[in-house]
Amino acid sequence: MAHTALDDILPCVDNATAQETLRKSKEVTYQLCDVNNKVITTVSNNFPPGLFYYNQSGPRLPTLCNPFHADLTARPCDPGEVHLSNATKVWNKYVCQVSSSDICTTSGRLTPKIYSQMAAAVNVSYGLYHYGQFLTDLQNCDFVRVTFNKIYTTYCPGLRHYSQWVYAGLVVVAVAVMLSLTFWVLYGRERRHRIYTKNHTEKQPGED
Secondary structure (H helix, E strand, C coil): CCCCCHHHHCCCCCHHHHHHHHHHHHHHHHHHHHHHHHHHHHHHCCCCCHHHCCCCECCCCCCECCCECCCCCECCCCCCCECCCCHHHHHHHHECCECCCCCECCCECECHHHHHHHHHHHHHHHHHHHHHHHHHHHHCCHHHHHHHHHHHHHHHHHHHHHHHHHHHHHHHHHHHHHHHHHHHHHHHHHHHHHHHHHHHHHHHHHHC
16 A cells, blocks of 8 residues: 555554454454363363263363364354354353362253353454454554545545635635725824814914
């Protein structure tokens, strides 16, 4: 994009840096979704031995829809996957009640602790996915440029039209003030002339 006056006053970064930021946000989103799905498939929906077993049972937990492939290209959701926008709401139905040792005492695939950790990861992923492009546009000032361009094309024509009327009105006022001052000066001069003539006329008989 061409250099504009906005670039001189806004802390913009170059396009390459902005695109790298966007790529990193997609990468983090992909990795967080991938980690969540690995927890679901290997722990929550499985019966792992040792520390990962907490008496999980009941209907299987749906996996998370990862919006990106491994190469960070857009990926459509598969049937049965939950979207980032409502994953926490859906998963909340699979939370079990736990004992003091954090073991499920009721049917469920997630303990409250695991659910909160997965929900936090989903919230971060959703924020990066949903606002990543917008934040990148802010970073390289594209959003600001587009906003100013819309203001210019939408409001400036009318503003220029009314500005001409304001300018014409100011010219009329200025001319009126100048004429008023001119007439005031002429009036003052004429008044002084009349006073001088009157005084001079009154002195004439006494001088005889």
